[in-house]
Amino acid sequence: xxxxxxxxxxxxxxxxxxxxxxxxxxxxxxxxxxxxxxxxxxxxxxxxxxxxxxxxxxxxxxxxxxxxxxxxxxxxxxxxxxxxxxxxxxxxxxxxxxxxxxxxxxxxxxxxxxxxxxxxxxxxxxxxxxxxxxxxxxxxxxxxxxxxxxxxxxxxxxxxxxxxxxxxxxxxxxxxxxxxxxxxxxxxxxxxxxxxxxxxxxxxxxxxxxxxxxxxxxxxxxxxxxxxxxxxxxxxxxxxxxxxxxxxxxxxxxxxxxxxxxxxxxxxxxxxxxxxxxxxxxxxxxxxxxxxxxxxxxxxxxxxxxxxxxxxxxxxxxxxxxxxxxxxxxxxxxxxxxxxxxxxxxxxxxxxxxxxx
Amino acid sequence: xxxxxxxxxxxxxxxxxxxxxxxxxxxxxxxxxxxxxxxxxxxxxxxxxxxxxxxxxxxxxxxxxxxxxxxxxxxxxxxxxxxxxxxxxxxxxxxxxxxxxxxxxxxxxxxxxxxxxxxxxxxxxxxxxxxxxxxxxxxxxxxxxxxxxxxxxxxxxxxxxxxxxxxxxxxxxxxxxxxxxxxxxxxxxxxxxxxxxxxxxxxxxxxxxxxxxxxxxxxxxxxxxxxxxxxxxxxxxxxxxxxxxxxxxxxxxxxxxxxxxxxxxxxxxxxxxxxxxxxxxxxxxxxxxxxxxxxxxxxxxxxxxxxxxxxxxxxxxxxxxxxxxxxxxxxxxxxxxxxxxxxxxxxxxxxxxxxxxxxxxxxxxxxxxxxxxxxxxxxxxxxxxxxxxxxxxxxxxxxxxxxxxxxxxxxxxxxxxxxxxxxxxxxxxxxxxxxxxxxxxxxxxxxxxxxxxxxxxxxxxxxxxxxxxxxxxxxxxxxxxxxxxxxxxxxxxxxxxxxxxxxxxxxxxxxxxxxxxxxxxxxxxxxxx
Numbered sequence: 001x002x003x004x005x006x007x008x009x010x011x012x013x014x015x016x017x018x019x020x021x022x023x024x025x026x027x028x029x030x031x032x033x034x035x036x037x038x039x040x041x042x043x044x045x046x047x048x049x050x051x052x053x054x055x056x057x058x059x060x061x062x063x064x065x066x067x068x069x070x071x072x073x074x075x076x077x078x079x080x081x082x083x084x085x086x087x088x089x090x091x092x093x094x095x096x097x098x099x100x101x102x103x104x105x106x107x108x109x110x111x112x113x114x115x116x117x118x119x120x121x122x123x124x125x126x127x128x129x130x131x132x133x134x135x136x137x138x139x140x141x142x143x144x145x146x147x148x149x150x151x152x153x154x155x156x157x158x159x160x161x162x163x164x165x166x167x168x169x170x171x172x173x174x175x176x177x178x179x180x181x182x183x184x185x186x187x188x189x190x191x192x193x194x195x196x197x198x199x200x201x202x203x204x205x206x207x208x209x210x211x212x213x214x215x216x217x218x219x220x221x222x223x224x225x226x227x228x229x230x231x232x233x234x235x236x237x238x239x240x241x242x243x244x245x246x247x248x249x250x251x252x253x254x255x256x257x258x259x260x261x262x263x264x265x266x267x268x269x270x271x272x273x274x275x276x277x278x279x280x281x282x283x284x285x286x287x288x289x290x291x292x293x294x295x296x297x298x299x300x301x302x303x304x305x306x307x308x309x310x311x312x313x314x315x316x317x318x319x320x321x322x323x324x325x326x327x328x329x330x331x332x333x334x335x336x337x338x339x340x341x342x343x344x345x346x347x348x349x350x351x352x353x354x355x356x357x
Numbered sequence: 358x359x360x361x362x363x364x365x366x367x368x369x370x371x372x373x374x375x376x377x378x379x380x381x382x383x384x385x386x387x388x389x390x391x392x393x394x395x396x397x398x399x400x401x402x403x404x405x406x407x408x409x410x411x412x413x414x415x416x417x418x419x420x421x422x423x424x425x426x427x428x429x430x431x432x433x434x435x436x437x438x439x440x441x442x443x444x445x446x447x448x449x450x451x452x453x454x455x456x457x458x459x460x461x462x463x464x465x466x467x468x469x470x471x472x473x474x475x476x477x478x479x480x481x482x483x484x485x486x487x488x489x490x491x492x493x494x495x496x497x498x499x500x501x502x503x504x505x506x507x508x509x510x511x512x513x514x515x516x517x518x519x520x521x522x523x524x525x526x527x528x529x530x531x532x533x534x535x536x537x538x539x540x541x542x543x544x545x546x547x548x549x550x551x552x553x554x555x556x557x558x559x560x561x562x563x564x565x566x567x568x569x570x571x572x573x574x575x576x577x578x579x580x581x582x583x584x585x586x587x588x589x590x591x592x593x594x595x596x597x598x599x600x601x602x603x604x605x606x607x608x609x610x611x612x613x614x615x616x617x618x619x620x621x622x623x624x625x626x627x628x629x630x631x632x633x634x635x636x637x638x639x640x641x642x643x644x645x646x647x648x649x650x651x652x653x654x655x656x657x658x659x660x661x662x663x664x665x666x667x668x669x670x671x672x673x674x675x676x677x678x679x680x681x682x683x684x685x686x687x688x689x690x691x692x693x694x695x696x697x698x699x700x701x702x703x704x705x706x707x708x709x710x711x712x713x714x715x716x717x718x719x720x721x722x723x724x725x726x727x728x729x730x731x732x733x734x735x736x737x738x739x740x741x742x743x744x745x746x747x748x749x750x751x752x753x754x755x756x757x758x759x760x761x762x763x764x765x766x767x768x769x770x771x772x773x774x775x776x777x778x779x780x781x782x783x784x785x786x787x788x789x790x791x792x793x794x795x796x797x798x799x800x801x802x803x804x805x806x807x808x809x810x811x812x813x814x815x816x817x818x819x820x821x822x823x824x825x826x827x828x829x830x831x832x833x834x835x836x837x838x839x840x841x842x843x844x845x846x847x848x849x850x851x852x853x854x855x856x857x858x859x860x861x862x863x864x865x866x867x868x869x870x871x872x873x874x875x876x877x878x879x880x881x882x883x884x885x886x
Contacts, residue, residue, distance in 0.1 A: 004567075011856050015863060022868070122874055153363040154873055163868050167819045 021177075023159035026166060027130070029176050032351060034127070035184045036062070036084045040094070041131030042185050043081060047324055049102035052312045053078040055188070056095050057110030058086040060239035063289035067187035068332040069299035071325050074307050075314030080188025083131075085124040088113045088219045093141035095223060097132065099230050106233045106310055109223060111254055111265075112246065117213035119147045129155060186332045191292055193339040194349045197280035198287040204245030212253055224261050233263075233310055240268035240277060240298065242287030264309070268298065275301040292336065358398040360631045361584060361872060368395065369635065376639055381562030388536055388559075388639065395541035399504035406473075406503040410466055411535045414513045417462035418520045418534070421455045422527040459521045463514060470510045473500040478723035505545040507720055511670055513538045516552045518674055525553040533560055542635040546628050548646040548666035555643070563640030572844050576634030578862040579834075583627030585870030587827040591620045592871075594814035599783050602793055607800030610793045612811070614776040617783050619828055622651065625664075649835045654767035656737050659775055667720075671713050679709045703742065711735045721782075726790060730781040737774065823869050 030037030039062055053076055055061040062082030070076040081094045091109060098107075119125065125145045132138040142155050154161035165173075184190070227234040236258055238246055251267055258265035268275065275297050279287055282294030290298060306312050315321045342350050358365045372391045379387055397404055428451040432444060439447070477497045484494040516537065519525040528534040536559060537552055538544075598605045598613035605613065629646045636643045650663035660668050679685055689705040696704065711732065718731020752758035777794060784790045812818070837843055847858055 007852055007856075011859070014856075015860060018860070018864065019867070022864070149874060151363055151873070159867065161873050163870070163873065166868055167817075 026162045027158045037127045051079045053106045054104045055080040055108045060110045064239045066295045066299040069296045070303045074303040075316035083128040089144040092219045093137040097137035108235045114212045114216045192284045193292045194284045210249035236265040238267040385560045392539040392541040403503040415531045420458045475723045542632040558642045573634045573637030580627040580630030583623040588623035589871035597814045606796035610797045618776045707739045726781040
């Protein structure tokens with residue numbers, strides 16, 4: 001009997017080990033392809049959770065703000081918890097989770113996602129949720145985000161979702177089977193140095209109803225409450241992306257909301273000139289996202305605002321922080337140099353996720 | 358709750374653990390609760406139909422039992438006083454009473470089945486006639502079809518007929534009877550069990566029998582393999598071929614026939630493997646429903662090996678009673694007198710066959726394609742019977758009987774014949790089905806499938822490789838089953854071999870199964886019947 005039980009235990013262990021081995025192998029690595037998928041997870045690699053400012057939101061935060069510029073110019077320690085098409089409830093639960101790790105002075109939330117009232121796309125859900133560590137926040141975020149065809153089991157055991165990837169495996173999947181994935185972002189900022197100037201901006205289509213949904217407001221209210229409970233200043237922003245359209249009616253609703261709740265709302269689309277953005281050179285995809293140059297200009301502008309309005313401490317004199325951040329600056333400069341080299345060599349960005357755009 | 362859903366796996370796990378933790382005398386109660394929970398997932402409102410069938414069957418069975426007891430007691434008391442003739446007369450009266458009860462039960466339950474399943478079909482036909490006379494069409498009723506209604510109605514009616522015939526004991530506990538009707542693994546796609554068989558293990562107290570449980574689990578895994586790796590993967594191509602008959606005619610009809618034959622077999626037998634395997638994990642023995650049907654050498658043999666429990670149900674409860682019905686016997690006598698050669702003897706059998714196959718067809722679905730399909734089966738079976746002398750002459754003349762090559766020819770012929778009939782199941786439209794079948798001969802162009810068209814059916818080369826390997830494994834398993842149970846043979850092997858079987862099956866399903874995002878969750882084909 002003992003022998004039988006031992007055999008059974010060994011067999012189960014082998015099956016479970018193989019399952020997790022396959023899971024590691026088949027789960028997308030999000031390195032050279034769709035690097036946006038790595039952004040959320042990289043937060044947990046931070047040495048210290050002492051950020052002054054945390055950005056939360058969709059691609060309009062992780063492509064448009066550079067924490068390194070904020071550090072270099074103002075000594076502001078910041079992090080971007082952004083992911084592609086991050087929905088407002090995902091932002092809320094990320095905020096909730098972030099506040100378990102640290103209590104920043106300011107949390108900046110990009111409001112574009114209020115236009116989405118319901119889950120949109122499983123692939124984007126994955127980019128946001130796969131990288132999160134397991135917590136109550138992640139569980140709730142999954143529950144709020146799942147499309148009809150999704151199942152929570154697929155999130156618990158990603159192998160069940162990605163089982164068919166065996167036919168698409170690349171050397172990268174094997175290389176990072178056990179090895180830690182390389183750092184791709186700069187405190188959540190995804191760098192792109194290439195340029196694609198604005199030619200034409202797609203015309204904004206009139207909407208039948210401009211009112212943001214009750215569901216979105218419910219999560220926005222929860223954000224306000226969460227920040228208040230944690231003594232954190234919430235700042236609502238609309239990043240200066242030229243499209244998708246940000247309607248005046250939406251803008252007015254945000255202004256009213258901010259006024260009612262005594263919080264800041266900044267629409268950077270109104271400050272394009274003051275920021276100094278030149279959409280012939282400061283965007284890599286014709287106005288949808290800023291490139292490095294644009295992100296640095298915007299960060300410089302916003303850094304000044306944060307310092308003036310919220311008196312965020314300049315930590316550049318802090319020795320320990322300087323050592324830490326100088327490493328980040330070096331990584332930032334190396335990548336910048338590398339991307340410029342690539343541009344020079346090929347005339348376009350070959351890696352860094354550029355081919356995926 | 359599909360068998361292939363995560364909910365079902367979780368449900369099964371919880372029920373399984375609870376089943377072996379509770380006191381053994383409560384095990385059957387747990388199965389009953391589990392069965393009702395399982396059924397409620399399809400829709401709480403369907404439990405009403407379920408309860409109605411159970412209660413009506415129970416009440417009538419009790420009435421029949423009472424009549425039987427009364428008869429027995431009366432005959433015992435009056436044994437000495439009654440003449441043989443009087444006893445016979447009395448029995449006849451009591452049998453008529455039982456018959457009336459049975460008739461009420463049959464009419465009520467088949468009536469419910471008929472109303473929910475066939476009302477719209479009837480309205481559709483009436484509207485067709487009305488349209489000829491420019492009449493106002495009737496509105497469809499759109500009754501929701503309770504899950505597995507054809508299966509549980511047949512099973513419960515089989516029971517009540519057996520009670521009437523006295524071939525099974527009457528179950529006095531309504532909850533036990535309810536479990537017989539609702540037992541969750543079999544409620545949605547069979548097998549259609551007999552009370553005297555199923556009751557032997559269903560209400561028994563079961564120990565944690567590791568061997569039985571592992572056998573059951575192996576069978577479940579094998580079912581998942583067939584369903585998820587083969588059936589649901591090839592389904593994409595089947596849907597493409599059937600969904601666009603204008604493009605996919607000629608040779609593609611043949612391709613579709615073969616693909617559908619593979620899908621249907623993997624789907625239905627896979628579902629039954631899961632059913633029987635799950636039951637076995639709970640210590641319950643269910644009747645086998647398949648016996649390697651694609652190895653059949655003729656259509657009659659095929660129907661003895663495919664969906665066996667449905668076939669035997671029709672045989673026992675329709676064909677035989679019909680054959681010995683006084684009117685049929687009268688017709689039989691007339692036929693023998695009128696057609697003195699052998700045909701006179703066979704005509705009544707053929708008439709019964711046509712009636713049974715009509716019923717079989719309409720049981721599968723409320724549409725003409727199923728009726729025509731059923732009748733065509735009868736035509737082929739009767740023709741085969743008529744051609745028997747020719748076959749015998751052919752076998753003797755060419756000395757082919759028993760030769761392997763001829764057996765393979767017979768198997769291939771039966772496979773193609775059955776696949777051809779199934780075209781009606783594919784296209785679900787009688788004229789279209791015949792047109793598509795005809796196009797195989799009028800537009801046959803073999804080269805069409807080699808110009809890359811097979812790759813445009815929604816399957817990649819990798820999908821084809823998986824399907825081919827899957828079908829090969831399925832074929833080899835069937836082939837090896839001829840020499841007895843494979844699981845018994847595996848059980849006698851060293852532990853490493855047993856582990857390897859589990860290991861390969863589990864990871865073949867996990868890696869190559871067509872499930873989760875990107876694949877449409879597909880219910881079993883026979884769930885809809």
